[in-house]
Amino acid sequence: MSAFNENEDSVPPGAREFATTRWTIVLKAGRSDTTQARDALAKLCRVYWYPLYAYVRRQGHGPHDAQDLTQEFFARLIGKNYLGDVDREKGRFRSFLLASLKHFLANEWDKAKAVKRGGDQTFVSLNSESAETRYSLEPADTLSADKIFERRWALTLLEQVLARLREEYSATGKAALFDRLKACLTGDRSSLPYAELGRKAGLSEGAVKVAVHRLRRRYRDSLREEIANTVGSPDEVEEELRYLFAVLAG
Template sequence: MTDSANVHTGGQVFPATRWSLVANAREDGDLDASAALEELCRTYWPPLYAYLRRSGYSTHDAEDYTQGFLLSLIQDESLVRADPQRGRLRSFLLGGLKRYVGRVLRDGNRLKRGGGVERFSLDAAEAEQRYEAMLVDELTPEHLYDRMWVSTLVSAVIKRLQDEMEAGGKEKTFLALQPYLLSGATETGGYTKVATELGISEGAVKVAVHRLRGRYRELLLKHITDTLSNSDSLNDEVEYLLGLAGR
């Protein structure tokens, strides 16, 4: 795992919103680390929200508890207990959320909606839509959390790919190829249509899709790696998460 605030991949800088940020954010007065931690919270809060919803909490309570837990990561001493050597970031965050909710319920001191100073906002409506779309009857809260975690990883990587393509002046190409990024097959005439749209040959489209998929896998692996304390568990984690993603 990298110790820096960014992961360098193929000459590009992939923002580290994972264990490296948890470690860096322990430095008192480090504004960059604080901003990075807020980015971590923005990225990974939907799985936490989904876990609470599946555990039986209402939309309002799930939003309150998720907001309160993430604020506690930023504002109090929670990060002192964040040891990357303990394993997976997703396990650390879920365990921390469980402890936070238990403590709040025990103390009878719920975070009130709108109370205090919110350092960032949560799009609860979007998270609720994602939760409902992914909900399956037999899913436990923990299993749903993991599935939502994978969805979050994939979304972050696709956004990174889009940013890279746009930076290279290839926004139109990305939008045309994106439907084929995660699909193992194409509809009849699909490449022909894209080739016409982009003004290139069908063979060139196939090459472009192949390269885009390769870059996607590279970034996804980097992203997963940076949520682990060491590379020893990488293969198991990749197999498990990509199995959830259906790839």
């Protein structure tokens, strides 16, 4: 049974919170095409546009066409009710977005060429210079379009988590501390120079260890929260987490 159908008294607190995440808002809207659902979808697309752009570029399209394709895709996805066919029980934003893009490239782009991109509306603003700078750093021939999408998706998600954490630390006047400690999120714990970090931050080695422990714990929580924004049920969070780390390790 879906977590959305459980009696409220039997749903764990985390599941109740999960019910308000962005992708579940979109899934629940279905064919009703609510403004809330479109806004939630637009917010997700603004975050995760680059993996789609990279996919289109790896398919052989030049920078200008890739920007046009990506922009027109978002205009149609967000501006029109394309949500009715989403599997409301098993939908994942990552899978939905890539499948929708493939359908658009195969069936819709030729029809859209004669129409001004997205009419007069721009739903997701793309910085073509930034996009190409990022794409120029991608491996030249080692990844297929699907693989580059998956890897960029995983990295974009991690970037979102780090950006959110930095905002949290900045709000309490600890942005500099975060900048010093963030390397500890991926470094080898046994080789981390806690004493040196403490000297630079004006903290004891013990205080640094406590701060790193708290940062890692918040990082894990934030990572799951961000993943929850892109899957259809609480049960899918851990599975998606394993998938993302497998992509990054591959």
